[in-house]
Amino acid sequence: MSDFESFGLKSGIWQGAIHRDARPGRLVLVHLGERLAEARVTADAQGGWRVGAAIPAERLSDGAQSFLLVEDQGAEGEPPQPGARHLGSLTLVAGALLTGDLHAELALMRSELELLKQELRRLASDPG
Known part of the structure; x- marks a missing residue:
């Protein structure tokens, strides 16, 4: 069971929270198997972590598009590492x-x- 709670899409930013004491590893936004960006992680007042990942406008098109949020220990700019942990998914239909x-x-x-x-x-x- 994931400890990620999605708050949905607001102004092009997929927002959510991770409920755990330790700061999460690198959070990567993935679409069609490709790394798009890394999510921003900030501490929240309840002791968890707020997450924000910008959905690039060029990835929005007709049909169903699924975006994944995965956690790994990779370096910034690298593709997701093997064994990356799936935290959540966002599906947009248009x-x-x-x-x-x-x-x-x-x-x-x-x-x-x-x-x-x-x-x-x-x-x-x-x-x-």
């Missing part, structure tokens, strides 16, 4: 294609619900 996907999914769910209703009615009316 674009016109999404609307079509949602409509298709809703239509499928409606048709499945109709089949279910028909079967329930049939079972309820069956005297045997």
